[in-house]
Every structure is written in structure tokens, then in C-alpha cells.
Amino acid sequence: MGRPVASYLGPKATRAGSKARAGSAHSHPGHEPAWLDSTPPINKKVPPIIPLLLFQSQCSLHFPPRSPGPNRHFLLGDHGRGVRRRAIQRLPPRADPPWMAGRASSVERVKERSTGLDKFVLREARGSSAEVYLYGGQVTSWKNNSGEQQLFLSKKASFKPPKAIRGGIQICFPQLGNHGVLEQHGFARNRLWSVDESPPLPDTTSDCHIDLILKQSEEDMKTWPHSYELRLQVALSPRGDLILTSRIKNKNADGKPFQFTFAFHTYFSVSDISEVRVEGLDTLDYHDNLQSKIRCTEQGDAVVFESEVDRIYLSAPPKIVTIDHEKKRTFVLRKKELPDVVVWNPWDRKAKAMPDFGAEEYKCMLCVGAARIEKPITLRPGEEWQGRQEISPVPSSYSSGLLDPEMIQQMQRI
Template sequence: MKENLRQLRERGGEGGGKGVRMAGSGSERVAVELCKGINGLDKVVLRGPRGSSAEVYLYGGHVTSWRNDQREELLFVSTKEIFKPPKAIRGGIPICFPQFGSNGSLEQHGFARNKFWSIDTDPPPFPTTSKSFIDLILKPSEEDMQKWPHSYEFRLRVALGNGGDLMLTSRVRNTNADGKPFTFAFAYHTYFSVSDISEVRVEGLETLDYLDNLENKERFTEQGDALTFESEVDKVYLGAPTKIAILDHEKKRTFVLRKDGLPDAVVWNPWDKKAKTMTDFGR
């Protein structure tokens, strides 16, 4: 059976922590809690009013868990993941910045996923109806400036809606002293937890042009009614719609992705052959 995205297994070694914002009265659960995760790394746990939750590691500004109201894990994190900097975390939602893939002079997907982010104690105003959210910020170090000589503030808000929806909002501010503009690439490299990948289909990308990274970025047009998986896939869909759906027939579950300000969509699945060659990739 061809599978690569499995439900995250139970993990130990997580300590206690303290609540940093309450959802309401003392009888309610802590909406936001700062505590220790695997290998003592700092993480923030977000909790919804009906059982949903999310976990965000400050290392990488990385969402590693998202559970619905039934406590079902919706993201994949490799069981072989060691959570040991400076290696990036495999799975969850890595932040790719200021480069995506190998399209530039920096390391794969840039350096943001390999940096320790800080909790933003004074974020700019941002409307929200959720009480369960955290604001993070990343600024360049001297080492970063040597590799990529641009000054910036990258602000990330991770919010858990009252209905269990997970919302990520990113804002990048140019803080160059001379105001000189710069260009960058950015992506949420989300790993969704699904059952048998051959039972999964993606809707919303029909008739779009895409660049096939397995064919030297040659440009093609999607022909099917929906995208299905029969082998390795690595495609960049150009001008993707704001709504995309991932249907998992075996789990009878549908992920609905809504995006704004991100024009393209990447669909990647290593299939079993390539997955076996990746030392940090496991169920």
C-alpha cells in the first residue's frame, strides 16, 4: 500500500508549563500555554473551547500538531524526527523563507525554519475573534545578514478558531535603514495526515498550468477532473484559486484550504521509493 502521511504517534518527554493567556473563567481550559516540548524545546499549546488544539515550537516558528474537536491529529510529523537544532523539523508546517526549494543561493527552503523565533510581546493590531492564538517574530542575526544582507521583521500569527480551524498569518516588514527594497520567496510547507495516498484526491487545481519539478520545471496544463496520486509528485500550480480541497476517501475527511496573498500552490508527495531514501522520513 502506497502511503506517506500517517497520523502522528504519541510522543513522550514533554514537561509542564504555564498559561500565558486564559480563555475566561477558572473553570475553562487554558487557551494558550507556554511549556517544554521534545528535547526541552520551548513550545506553545493552543486549545479551542471544544477539544481542538495546536502546538507551535519556537524553533522554526513551526506548527507540529493540529487536532480537531475529536482529538484526531490532522498533521504528519515523522516518527524519526529528532527535534534537534540546527536540523529543521520534518513534518507539520515548516516556514519557507526567504527562499523556497533550491531556487536561490541559500540552503533548501531558506533559513527561517532553522531559527529560534521569539514571542512577539507587542504585535501590531490584528483583528481576531479567537482567544487562542500566539504571535511570533523573527529578525535577522549577524550570520543571517552575511548570507542574505537584508533587514526585516517576519511576524507570524498562529490562531485556533472556535470551530477548530487553524489560521496562519504572515507579515514581512522591510527594516533596511536605507529603505532599499528586496525580494523573497515564502511558503507554508504543510504536511497533511492522510490514510492511503492512492485514496486521496485534490480538487481546485483543474485546468491550471503547473511547473513539474520532476521534469526540469517544464510547464504543463492539468488535464484531470481532480489530482490523484499514482507515483511521486512535485508540482507548482500557477495562479491557484483561493480555495483548494483535499479529500481523503478512506478517512472520510476533507481538508479545505483557503489562502490570500499566496498566488501559487505546491503539491508534493515523495511516494514510497523516495520516502525510503529519506533518513528522517517515517510513519
């Protein structure tokens, strides 16, 4: 008999009066992949390696939260013989599949007929894609290799300046929300950007990216009298990750420094907000914008949603995980030089009050984005600041600290 292999399906969001679901292990003789054991499979007719997602529906994989050394381990069922460990080395990169022959990444500039606005369509050779508007420098679409939409865009979103586009990833500069004297979320999200003709060297090896730039206008100078350059690079990695890198430079000729805050206001598409949890924010302090920005401390092991949430979590770790149980999908957000995290869902009452937001759309969206709010950035003339947000979509068996998403995706390609 083959040993049962146990699958970790990720923790179920729990609330008062409800119980978390638990997975179960089942025995499947002869179906143990060769890379789980040094002994050959008992049934020679069964392929030695089975794609992870095919056998996950029948068996269970448990990834312990910590394991010594660079290897990852699986815990195997004991059947009275004690728990056994098998180390799994990081899998080497595999060659591209035959269907990719002759395909190449592309970046195309098009004019959207319905809005009259210019946008760039990024298509990565392996199937992922993104759309970036010059208006607002805003990403409005990001699809995975299977063509599934990952970002939320309201059906009532306005594409008529100066109104900001409701959804996607908004660039909030030089302030977020009303944390300052300027308009809500600053002015970068409702200005017309340009293509950056002399961009800095990219931080990614991706050949599928677009570089944009925003400079001060006469209108900006009336409310924020500073000369600046705001550069944005949007890139798709070969495995479908969405990477945004911003650079802000002080170009003042009068020698004056300026101060600003910044955020990637990211709208994720989710199946049901009540089935979503955000991990990595436990025990952190946050400003609650629903209670006059008072400072609170997160008491739960994860953030779950039963009513309106509008918070800024302070000094968050570099990796935050958003788990969508219904879609069996997880977003891993990594950030640099952006210590804070914005979490927002308007819930029903506020959703009905917003003209560019559907009354029921709060159920299928959640904002989780990297930000720099608590400690504003100060730049002297000639100085430059750089911030980065990278989002990786991974199977729902992943949760914070358990398994590197690259390994999961490599196992999927076996």
C-alpha cells in the same frame, strides 16, 4: 411513506482501469427532518430533527453544485412525481452545549522533555488544539474537537538544530525549495523565533492564538544581507480551524529593497495516499520539479497520486480542497496573497533516501500548502506584506463549490 433523501458522499478518486463508487438512496418512512420539508413528519414519535451524521449512513444527501440566491438546496428523490426542491436557510448559531460550561481557551508555554525545546500548546474551549515550537516557528500538531490528529509529523523527525523538523507546517522564507541561491526552503524554518511582545491587531476574533517574530541574525546577514521582521500568528477558531497569518516588513536602513518568496509548507495526515484527491487545481499550469521545473498544464479534474509528485500550481483559486475518502475527512484550504499551491509526496524511492523520514510514511502524508513562488514579492524599506492560510476540517460529504463548511458543521450540531 417518507420520501428518500439522497446523500452526497463526495467523488471517488478514479484511475485508469478503476470505476468510481456510487452512493445509493434508500427509503426510510417517517424519518425526514422537519427542515427538509414544510410539512410535519408522519411519525410523530421520531424527533423532527435528526443529526446529519446519524442518518447519513442510511440515506443520501445530494448538494447541487450551484443554486441561485443565498440559500442552499437539497434535491429530493422523485418516486414518479418529479424532482422537488426544498430551500434550507443558513442556520443561526447555537448556544454552547452544557459540557462547555466553565471551560475557556488557553495558551501554555512548555518545555518538551524529549527535545529540550520550548513550544506553545493552544487549547480551544471546544476541544481543538495545536502545538507551535519556537524553533522554526513551526506548527507540529493540530487536533480537531475529537482529538484526532490532522497534521503529519514523521516518527523520525529531528528536533536538533540546525535540522528542520520534518512535518507539521514549515515556514519557508525567503525562498521555497531551491528556487533561489539560499539553502533548501530558506532559513526561517531552522531559526529560533521569539514571542512577539507587540503584535499587530489580530485578523481573527479567536482568543486562542500565539504571536511569534523572527529578525535577522548575523548568520543570516552573511547569505541574505537584509534587515527584516517576520511575524507569525497561529490561531484556532471556535470551530477548530487553523489560521496562520504572516507579516514581513523591510527594515533596511540603507534604502535598499529586497525580494523574497514564501510558503506554508503544510504536511497533512491522510489514511492512504492512493485514496486522496486534491480538487480546485484542474486546468491550471504548474512547474514540475521532477522535470527540471518545466511548465505543464493539469489535465485531470482532480490531482490523484500513483507516484512521486513535486509541483507548484500557479495562480490557483483562493480555495483548495483535499479529500481523504478512507478517513471520510476533507480539508478546505483558503488563502490570501498566496496565489500558488505546493503539492508534494516523495513516494517510496525518495522516502527511503531521507534520513528523517520513514520508508513507508509517504503513504500517510501529503503536502498541500499556500505559496508565493512564481511572482516574488519586492518590498521597499518600511513596506510590509501579509499572507494568510486558513484550513477547515469538514465532513467528507463536502467538496469544492458544493456547500459552505460552516453550514455542514452547524447541521452536525443539531
